[in-house]
Amino acid sequence: MISTTTLLLAVLILLSLPVAAVLIFTGLALSDLYAFFPLIDALGEVTWSASTEFVLVAIPLFIMMGEILLRSGITDEMYESVNLWVGRVPGGLMHTNIFSCALFAATSGSSVATTATMGTVTIPNIKKFGYKPSLFLGTIAAGGTLGILIPPSINMILYGILAEASVSTLYLAALIPGLILGFLFSVVVLIACLVRPTWSGEPVPKSTLMAKVWGLKGIFIPVALFGLVVGSIYAGLATPTEAAALGVIGALGISFYKKRMSPKCLSEVFQATIRTTSLVMLIVLSAYFLNFVITNIGLTDILTEKVSSLRWDPVYVLLAIVGVYILLGCFMETLSLMIATTPIVVPIITALGFDPIWFGVLFMILLETALITPPIGMNLFIVQSVRGEGSFKDVIYGAVPFLLMMFFLIGLLIAFPDIALWLPSLITK
Template identity: 40%
Template sequence: MSDLSISLLLIASLFLILASGIWIGLALSGVAWIGLELFTQRAAGDGMAVTIWSSSSSWTLTALPLFVWMGEILFRTRLSQDMFKGLAPWMSALPGRLLHTNVAGCAIFAAVSGSSAATCATIGKMTLPELVKRGYPEAQVIGTLAGAGTLGLLIPPSIIMIVYGVAADVSIAKLFIAGVIPGILLALLFSGYIAVWGLMNPDKVPPVERQFTFIEKLKESRSLIPVVVLIAAVLGSIYSGVATATEAAAVGVVGSLVLSAVQGSLNWQSFKEALLGATRLYCMIALILAGAAFLTLAMGYLGLPRHLAEWIGGLGLSQFALLMALMVFFIVLGCFLDGISMVVLTMGVLMPTVLKAGIDPIWFGIFIVLVVEMAQITPPVGFNLFVLQGMTGKQLTWIARVTLPMFFLMIAAVLLIWVFPQLVTWLPAKMM
């Protein structure tokens, strides 16, 4: 069979297995087994055992369950209430007023979470009822929250950056610091959109309920101090070189437990729920990673990555054309798979092509995160859309429609980091 026929057969097998409802990790392993058994001389069982063990025993990957656990602990604290209380006095003077709490709250929680869905759910459980109660349009409240929730992937520590770093063999610490400026940029784009909307629709923005003096604003912001200290401890230990990403994740877990205890929300029940929640999520991610590693091995034996790289190279695409094609590809793929599955499934195939095109792997990692963020708010498999549908009871299509401006702002962010790549590469270069 030709390489194209083999590729089409494996792709068809993957979607057929996924359509049957089998877990993604098992589906990836199944396709790999089919490829090795039918088209190579490599023993599938032996390859599966060796690959799954080596992919699961990575020390770098240890940071992943720890950051997931930290996010689960903080999800069960009063963090969202305290953040709204501390941010609201500062946001009320801006055009669009308290809608900015969605963006600022998500940006802050993203710096201690690493998960888009957790960020969206944690901030949403406070801002949704508060903003709707105060008379803000529901479409703007939900749309800006869905978009801002994606900052959980871009602002470090980020779960998907860890996955990309392991899959592409790139420094996770450099990826983390590379995401800082693009994360701030995207948050500013979201806030800029809210400000423009507020200026264009002044009749839809509720009046200020209370004027705060500067001293009163500072007093209200005291509730933000614990989370700011935790962010500084986690990210500062990485960027200063004191700790690796894994060690910083352990610092984050201890810090979140202390914060939870100080707030009075730490008890045996919440501790158990956080630990079990983190275990379930990490086991799902680990199974996907193991299946993807096995599939990468199978594709290597079949020679598909090399042939794909040669085919794309033969098209004569410029760097920009290649990146735009990949952006469309990932957006379409995001209609069927979650972000982690997309990254682990494609990196083994795409990285040779990306490196051959002369694209910096650190820059490409941030590009991938931005594109995966878009997939978080595109139906039918947009995780943020699912989260908000569960919280609001609204139709998935309606939520996707009101989130559309945020989607276009993410495309603008991709174009900005292409035009000004230093937005991504400047801080990592300072670490060298």
């Protein structure tokens, strides 16, 4: 049963079929092969109950908030403000890329949106200031992955639903690891530019203290929206979905106040939100049906029993799971990878005695590695498409040092789980 499922998923993915079609077809095939009665009869009820999950409403709202910030020009102001403070550090605008990605991730919740936005804003600076192309492009590809980890994260909402874990607790658990990862990325740039000063490009013009302080107004909006969304959750004033709605209202209010939101711009925001949401939700509903089939034919129980029968140390099993995810990440898109495997892996993780909240943070970092590992690394392709010229190898080589930092953080989380669990423990006390 396990080998059949794995083989079927692998073959369909290699045929380059749409992810939603792969998930639905696999569910139907498993139902016909192993179920006592045709589970397709439950397809309507499963998709309806899944689509009415209140927390899923947060997904289009977070997507819309990011689109508003992008199309109203607030993102450009944020980038310029960050550059005033970190642009003089060896590495210049590459540090600005990383910190700007972290700030935008804290409002958009999407790695793809973060990468595309920051790439559009900053890639022209490579030639303008003479940066090392590969390292510069690597900061955008890797920095964009922070959209998965730093709250509010769309992927964490989906993980919370599939793993039956608290989304607000996941957000809290991911905050410190997300900040650590952004810092590690910046350390990579700093070391590289100290060893090879020519990679730093031309020095950024020096700014006065008054200019830096005044420039904070560009950072204030993303930080204020992050505080509004995340703060309302932990103050007990709003659920994640209600907090997302507050974020959209806040972003719209600021855009209209600054006279950046025309009817045409608003129409573009709605269209982009609908396109992205439709893509995500079709995959989610298909995955719900596949998960329903997998549970009813007993595949999850079989896997758990087989892993338990190995009598391996739980840490060795965990390392094996990490290795499998790193390998799968080279060939699968992150959303489909997460949705297809979470209901199978999480029961194994909990049976081994690991905290599902802690694993959720670890899982997000593993998904981040998938975004910058060839041949299917989505962020690599986004950066290259925005760049529009040069060799794709530049993007791949530039992402490697940041990939190593992700592996380092994974090791830290396994050795010191409290990196993720300390903040949630303070709230629950």
